[in-house]
Amino acid sequence: MKFKAIILAAGKGTRMKSEEPKVVHKVCGKEMINHVIDTSRSAGVDDVVVILGHGADCVNDRINSDCEIVKQKEQLGTGHAVIQAKDKIGDEDTILIICGDTPLVKSETIKNLFEHHHERGNKATVLTTVVDDPTGYGRVITTEDGELIKIVEQKDASEEEKSVREINSGIYCFSGASLKHSLESIDNDNAQGEYYLTDTIKILREEGSKVGAYKGATIDELMGVNSRVQLSQAEEIMRARINEGHMDNGVTMINPATTYIESDVQIGSDTIIYPGAMLMGSTKIGKSAIIGMNSSITNSTIGDFTEVKNSTIIDSVVGSHTTVGPYAYLRPNANVGDHVKIGDFVEIKNSNIGNNSKASHLAYIGDADVGENVNIGCGVVFVNYDGEKKFRSTVKDGAFVGSNSNLVAPVTVEEKGYIAAGSTITDDVPNASLAIARARQVVKDGWVDKNKK
Ligand code: UD1
Numbered sequence: 001m002k003f004k005a006i007i008l009a010a011g012k013g014t015r016m017k018s019e020e021p022k023v024v025h026k027v028c029g030k031e032m033i034n035h036v037i038d039t040s041r042s043a044g045v046d047d048v049v050v051i052l053g054h055g056a057d058c059v060n061d062r063i064n065s066d067c068e069i070v071k072q073k074e075q076l077g078t079g080h081a082v083i084q085a086k087d088k089i090g091d092e093d094t095i096l097i098i099c100g101d102t103p104l105v106k107s108e109t110i111k112n113l114f115e116h117h118h119e120r121g122n123k124a125t126v127l128t129t130v131v132d133d134p135t136g137y138g139r140v141i142t143t144e145d146g147e148l149i150k151i152v153e154q155k156d157a158s159e160e161e162k163s164v165r166e167i168n169s170g171i172y173c174f175s176g177a178s179l180k181h182s183l184e185s186i187d188n189d190n191a192q193g194e195y196y197l198t199d200t201i202k203i204l205r206e207e208g209s210k211v212g213a214y215k216g217a218t219i220d221e222l223m224g225v226n227s228r229v230q231l232s233q234a235e236e237i238m239r240a241r242i243n244e245g246h247m248d249n250g251v252t253m254i255n256p257a258t259t260y261i262e263s264d265v266q267i268g269s270d271t272i273i274y275p276g277a278m279l280m281g282s283t284k285i286g287k288s289a290i291i292g293m294n295s296s297i298t299n300s301t302i303g304d305f306t307e308v309k310n311s312t313i314i315d316s317v318v319g320s321h322t323t324v325g326p327y328a329y330l331r332p333n334a335n336v337g338d339h340v341k342i343g344d345f346v347e348i349k350n351s352n353i354g355n356n357s358k359a360s361h362l363a364y365i366g367d368a369d370v371g372e373n374v375n376i377g378c379g380v381v382f383v384n385y386d387g388e389k390k391f392r393s394t395v396k397d398g399a400f401v402g403s404n405s406n407l408v409a410p411v412t413v414e415e416k417g418y419i420a421a422g423s424t425i426t427d428d429v430p431n432a433s434l435a436i437a438r439a440r441q442v443v444k445d446g447w448v449d450k451n452k453k
Pocket residue numbers: 008009010011012051053072074075076077078079080081099100101136137138139151152153167168169170195196197198224
């Protein structure tokens with residue numbers, strides 16, 4: 001017996017007005033389809049089957065984990081979609097059915113649905129909720145004792161049925177055998193001419209199988225995303241949820257409403273996040289760090305006790321007890337050590353900066369290996385590009401690069417090498433030696449009084 005998820009995602013999502021299929025649109029940095037897949041897995045699902053149709057290849061490319069893909073060539077309804085996967089359904093399996101456009105469902109809710117389904121010994125259990133305005137949803141029709149009879153779509157409902165406020169979430173648990181054989185009896189004799197999955201409920205009840213409704217979710221979890229406005233609403237709900245999760249883990253946020261943290265970001269306790277920070281992708285922030293206002297950090301690791309002020313960091317690693325910014329720009333593959341100072345208007349790309357080194361202001365460090373205890377002065381440029389190719393430079397431990405120097409790559413500054421300010425270094429600098437590479441100063445006595453009025 002397995003717990004399997006079938007995710008329905010063959011629809012086009014016309015109201016998104018997008019070239020891309022609906023389920024690859026992102027909520028808090030993650031495609032809706034991947035939210036649903038990840039949530040199902042953390043609820044204990046063993047295998048995931050995804051039903052794709054519109055833009056199938058595009059969705060398949062964006063799915064970030066191992067799933068079985070089943071294609072539904074024509075979208076003839078939710079029941080027809082599930083029928084496409086019938087070879088994947090074992091008689092003994094418990095099947096979770098869920099839509100790819102409901103990114104806000106919590107794994108806890110799916111777990112509860114699974115448990116409720118088994119405790120009651122149901123063959124089918126529908127996750128439902130009661131709402132003020134049920135417009136558009138399938139209505140959950142029950143007996144006076146609350147026994148589930150059937151689900152009626154809005155377009156097929158009588159006036160009395162339309163007044164029911166308990167709605168079908170579109171999320172279900174089925175026993176594999178019951179799902180398969182009830183799907184054999186559905187037809188498309190309804191207002192939309194579709195094969196409705198929801199008709200299986202009535203079929204199972206009529207043959208004497210136990211079916212039930214489980215009111216185990218709130219509407220903000222069940223919200224389906226059909227338009228850009230709903231996408232932004234889902235984003236807002238998820239953002240609040242993510243931020244509250246971090247605060248519960250001991251992170252301080254000065255203003256969570258203006259703090260944007262994507263789904264997979266990790267943050268250590270006692271870290272403080274200031275307004276306007278954006279933490280994206282696979283970013284990991286250590287403990288007791290400070291992420292200052294308007295910092296944007298993507299796919300990067302920031303160490304404990306490090307402070308980032310008003311800076312942009314992409315695909316990089318920063319050690320602990322280091323300070324970055326304000327206005328620093330760490331481009332891909334900047335690897336900055338511990339106790340380092342990267343000051344204002346310093347740009348680093350594809351370079352290593354060893355422990356205890358400093359580049360306090362206005363420098364470009366590209367394609368360089370900088371050792372420990374190195375001082376990079378104000379205005380230093382690592383000249384890494386000759387217009388055709390890029391070259392690396394090395395600055396070894398304890399070196400001092402004076403202000404406004406150019407290091408024309410490839411060049412090596414040996415340990416404790418010392419470069420005079422304003423030098424353009426084209427040759428290697430030996431160990432503990434001074435290199436001066438600039439025109440000698442000429443002083444012309446009395447020149448001003450002789451030449452200027
Ligand atoms: C469905 C339910 C309704 C429920 C609502 C909750 C049915 C008949 N109705 O209605 O009771 O209240 O969800 O949101 O099931 N899909 C396919 N192939 C198809 C048709 C749909 O993969 O042939 C996918 C869509 O991409 C979507 C999901 O199934 O992800 C739901 O389809 P949709 O047509 O939006 O169903 P609703 O009309 O919202």
